[in-house]
Amino acid sequence: MLGRKERNQLELFITGSLRQLIPDDHVLVRVDRVLDLSWLRQEVADCYCLGDGRPGIDPEVAVRLMLAGLLLGIVHDRKLMREAHVNIAIRWFVGYGLHEALPDHSSLTRIRQRWGAERFEKIFKRTVEACLKAKIATAEVVHIDASLIRANVSWDSLVERHVGEVLDENAAATNEKKGRQSGKFKKVCVTDPDATMATNARNRRLEPAYKQHTAVDDKVGVILDVEVTTGQTNEGDIIELQVDEVGRTTGIRPTAVTADAGYAYAKVYAALEKRDIDAIIPAKAEPIRSRVPMRRFRYDAKHDILKCPKGRILRPKRPLKYGRFFYSRAKDCARCPLRSDCLSKGRANKAVVVGDDYPALLRARRRRERWSAEDRRLYQRHRWRSEGFHGEAKSWHGLARAIRRGLSNMKIQAYLTAAVVNLKRLAAALYALISVSIAFRPCAWPHRATSCPKMLPMRKRRSIAE
Ligand code: SF4
Structure with missing residues (x-):
């Protein structure tokens, strides 16, 4: 028989937590398992006036809202708050019930201005520490x-x-x-x-x-x-x-x-x-700009000299901000067969600039x-x-x-x-750990019993593990 669903539902009664309505593998549920912001209140306390004025938004709620937005790809505050009004997963993630009014989008802007980039850097660094701790x-x-x-x-x-x-x-x-x-x-x-x-x-x-x-x-x-x-x-x-x-x-x-x-x-x-x-x-090969390129001049780090293709010595003379000029002697170049290709127009000797870190570049090449x-x-x-x-x-x-x-x-x-990316990595690692720990846990149930966790689908296994 063709079924029919009544759409004019007047009231919604819910007993228990909103969590029951959200799938176990939802990204906010997975990230919530690894997110710890208990330190945040203390961290931002100096940005607020103590014991005076209207109570501000809980810092943890503000950060959870921002993280939820980025996790779900909703980057604009107005759009995020519009979505949060109807999205049960975001409401549960930030700790708001269905009947509670959510903060205004402009509060998030003020919080960012008040805290400054340093506080958000600390939030990021805490996620790095958590990843190191989780190995x-x-x-x-x-x-x-x-x-x-x-x-x-x-x-x-x-x-x-x-x-x-x-x-x-x-x-x-x-x-x-x-x-x-x-x-x-x-x-x-x-x-x-x-x-x-x-x-x-x-x-x-x-x-x-x-x-x-x-x-x-x-x-x-x-x-x-x-x-x-x-x-x-x-x-x-x-x-x-x-x-x-x-x-x-x-x-x-x-x-x-x-x-x-x-x-x-x-x-x-x-x-x-x-x-x-x-x-x-x-390391990139040296660009060839002349017929006698720089790579044909051998640098001798021990004696701090350059040797040209004809074996003549160029010595350091004039220092620059990032290196030194090395010069050959004019009498060495006077009868050189490479003179027309090697020397610049109007010069009687060769001048080469060698950077301070040139030996490191040669080793890298x-x-x-x-x-x-x-x-x-x-x-x-x-x-x-x-x-x-x-x-x-x-x-x-x-x-x-x-x-x-x-x-x-x-x-x-x-x-x-x-x-957000670090929290995703951390949540994925925890998820893998739960799966492995369940798979290798010694079985307390009689073999092939219907209640044995190894016989249950993955979703039920996770709820048992929690
Ligand atoms: S021109 Fe001077 S620096 Fe150049 S290869 Fe000849 S001798 Fe060496």
Whole structure:
């Protein structure tokens, strides 16, 4: 017979917890098992006036709301609160009953402004500590990569400003020396001045962006550190700080660091060598710009000299900020057959600039030719660990585009997204542990009895384990 369901249900009576209505394998249920925010109240207490004023939203509720939004891919506060009104799983996750009024979306904005990015960084770091404690991260092999995040601005907000003016402003803001001038006009973003023009590839147009630098653990892909900078920051400038930060957070010094060819700079190899860390970064061959390229000049580190292709010696003379000039003697070059190809127009001797970390680059180039099978395996894992994380965060947790404007807001988004990914890894590890512990638990039931947990479907097994 054809069935009929009455739709004009007048009242809903529920006895017991909302939890009974949510499946065991729902992402919020799984994350709730591993989420501990009991320390948070103490942490943010100094942001509130003690014993005066209207009570604010419970800090744990605010963070749970933000995490639930990112876990379900709902990144905007208004949309999240609209969803939370009707979504039983979100209500249960944040601890609100069906009859209770949820906080206003603007409260989440005020909480972010009040707490600042440092508090959200602590939330993220607590998830790293939990992963280390659960032994799903070892911090021994670390994959480092960077990815651009499109700023939350329209193309109409970009204006062209004279490049000199922009460089002066940037130098004044960062207390650094003025950068190299690379064109007459530069585009700047008036609605989000922290974002700068950057691109992923030469054949793609520049767009206003931030850059997220991520350190990912090799074991199951736990995020160990996240740094956010403006889009045009070079990855090579951040890796050293990031490796040190990983050491401070985990208390473990990595034995190997992998990164792509975008990090293949002499200063990166030297910094990792200094820390006794194996750099699995493919060194680029030297670009050939003349008929007598730099690689034909042999550097002798012991005597601190260069030897040219004809065996003449070039000695260091003039120091630069990042290296030294090496010069040959004019009388050595006077009768050289390579003179026309080797010397610049109008010069009587050869001048070569050698960077301070050039020997480290030479060692990395030699090592690249002798990469072991293990080095190649780790470099392969780099792609699916670090690039896999960026893909996951952008596709599922809204990191493809900044939600709010300003570097501080972008950092909060990055920390929360990384925390969400770590909680997912932790929940998956716990789920696997429960399954294994049930599968290998000695059976107390008579063999083949219908109540034996090994005979029950997985969902029932989990509820027994809980
Ligand atoms: S021109 Fe001078 S530096 Fe160049 S190969 Fe000849 S001797 Fe050496």
